[in-house]
Amino acid sequence: MTAAYPTLDDHLAGQDVPEALKVVVAAIATECVAIAGVVRLGGLAGALGLAGTANVQDEEQKKLDVMTNDMLTERLKACQPVAAVGSEEMDLIEPTGRTGGYLVTFDPLDGSSNIDINAPVGTIFSILPAPEGRAPVEADFLIGGRKQVGAGYAVYGAQTMLVLTLSGGVTGFTLDAQGRWHLTNPDIVVPADTKEFAINMSNRRHWAPAVRAYIDDCLAGKTGPRGKDFNMRWVAAMVADVHRVLMRGGVFLYPWDQREPDRPGKLRLLYEGAPMALLIERAGGKATTDGVTPILDVIPRNLHERCAVALGSANEIDAYAGTPAGNDLRQV
Template sequence: MTTLKTLADHLAAEQTADVAVKDVVAAIAKACIQISNVVASGAISGSLGAAGQVNVQDEEQKKLDIITNDILRDALKACPAVAGLASEELEEIETTGRAGGFLVTFDPLDGSSNIDVNVSVGTIFSILPAPEGREATEADFLLSGRQQVAAGYVVYGPQTMLVLTLSKGVFGFTMSAEGDWLLTHETVSINADTAEFAINMSNQRHWAEPVRRYIDDCLQGKDGPRGKNFNMRWVASMVADVHRILMRGGIFLYPWDAREPDKPGKLRLLYEANPMALIVERAGGKATDGKTAILDLQPTRLHQRVPVVLGSANEVDLVSA
C-alpha cells in the first residue's frame, strides 16, 4: 500500500513559500480538524440551530458560525506569524499586536444555512502580507487578490478535505481517521470545457441579460446554440459547489440580480471570492465578476460583495463576452 505524504511533509518540501506562511497554513489546518469534529458532532453536542443573533452581514448566525469563528480566531492569534485577522462574522479586523508576518481573512463556516440538514459546508481562508514595522490597519487588508500569498478551503463532507495553493499549483489533502492531512490529489486542474453548471435557478427572472442568455442556451441542450446537453448542480454552499468544479469541471455562477439592485453581488470579495478565484486560476480555470477578473478587483471595503462567475475557462469566457 502506498504511503501518502502528509501536509507537514508537503509544506516542508515546498521551497518557494515563506516558512512563516507554512506556519500559518499549519495553524489553520489544525484548527479545521477541530472544526470538522465539531461539525460532525453537531446534533449530539447540541450545537445545531440558530444562535439568536445576526452578524455584520445582517444574516442570522448559526451556533456553529460562532463556535467555528472562535476556533479559528484563537488558533490564528496564537500563531506568531499572524499580525491580524478579518472574518465574515466580525464587524472589524482584529490585530495581534505583532508587526510584519501575515494577515488572514476567512469565512469560518461557509454554507452554514445547510448545517441543520447535514449538507456539506466548509471553511475558506486567504493569507495576505502584513505591513512591516507597525500594527496592521483595516486598509492593509484591502489588497487585490493577486497579492494573496496562499489560499485554501476545507470541505466537511463524506470526507473532510483541505484544498490548498501556496506559490503555485493546487493540492488536495484528505483527513484520516487519526486526524492527519494526507496528500490525495497532487495535481488539481479544471478542464477548459464542461457540460455542467451551478446556479440558483429560482432567481432566473431577476438575472441580468448576459447570465439569462447563457443559461437559456445551456438549457436548450443539443438542440440549441451550444449543441450539447448540460446538467445543473446546486448545493447552495460555495465550498461544496466549487469543490465539485475542482474535482470534475463545471461553472459556478452567483450573479448580481434585480432583487437588491444596489448590491453588486452576494459573495464577499475578501472572504470568499478572492481565495476561491486564486485556487481556480491556479487550477487552470477563470474567475470573474462577469466582466473583470476577480483577482484584479481593488477592494474598497472590508465586507465588500461581488458577483462571481468561476470554473471552466471557456464557459466563463462565454458569460463574460
C-alpha cells in the same frame, strides 16, 4: 494505506515559501481538523440551530457560525506569524499585537444553512502579507486578490478535504481517522470544457437579461445554440460547488441581481471571492465577476465588499462572457 500518501507536513517541508507561512497554514489546517470534529457531531456538540445573533451583514448566525469563528480566531491570534485576522462574521479586524508576518481572512463556516440537514459545508481562508514595523489597520486588508500569498478551503463532506495553493499549483489533502492530512490530489487542474453549471435557478427572475439568456441556451441542450446537454448542480454552499468544479470541471455562477441593484453581487470578496479565484486560476480555470473582469483584479473598498462571481472551466466562462446582450452581464 495512508502511509503511501505524503502528509501535509511533508508537503509543506518541500515548499519554497517562508517558514512563517508554513506555520500559518499548519495552524489553519489544525483548526480545520477540530472544526471537522464539531461538524461531524452536529447536535451532539450543540452545533445545530440559530445562535440568536446577527453578523455585520445583518444575517442570522447559526450556532456553528459563532463556534467556528471563535475557534479559528483563537487559533490564529495565538499563531506567532499572524498580525491580524478578519472574518465574515466580525465587524472589524482583530489585531494580535504583533507586527510583520501575515494577515488572515476567513469564512469560518461557508454554507452554514446546510448544517441542519447534514449537507456539505466548509471553511475558506486567505493569507495576505502584513505591513512591517507597525500594527495592521483595515486598509492593509484592502489590497486585492493578486497579493494573496496563499489561499484554500476545507470541505466537510463524505470525506473531509483541504485544498490549498501557496507558491503555485493547487493540491488536495484528505483527513484520516487519526486527524492527519494526506496528499491525495497533488496537481488539481480544472478541465477547460464542461457540461455542468451551478446556479440558484430560483433567482432567475432577478437576473440581468444576459444571464437568463446564457442559462436558457444551456437548458436548450443539443438542439439549442450550445449544441450539447448540460446538467445543473447546486449544493447551496460555495465551498462545495467550487470543490466540484475543481475536481471535475464546471462553472459556478452567482451573478448580480436586481433585488439589490446598488450592490455588485452577493458573495464576499475577501472571504469567498478572492481565495476561490486564486485556487481556480492556479488550477487553469477562470474566475471573474462577469465573465470578463478577473476577481483577483478587484480592489476591495471595505472589509465586507461584495462581488458577483462567475468561475470555473475556462472555455465555458468565455461562453458566458460572450452571451448576447453583452454588458447586461456587468450591470451594477
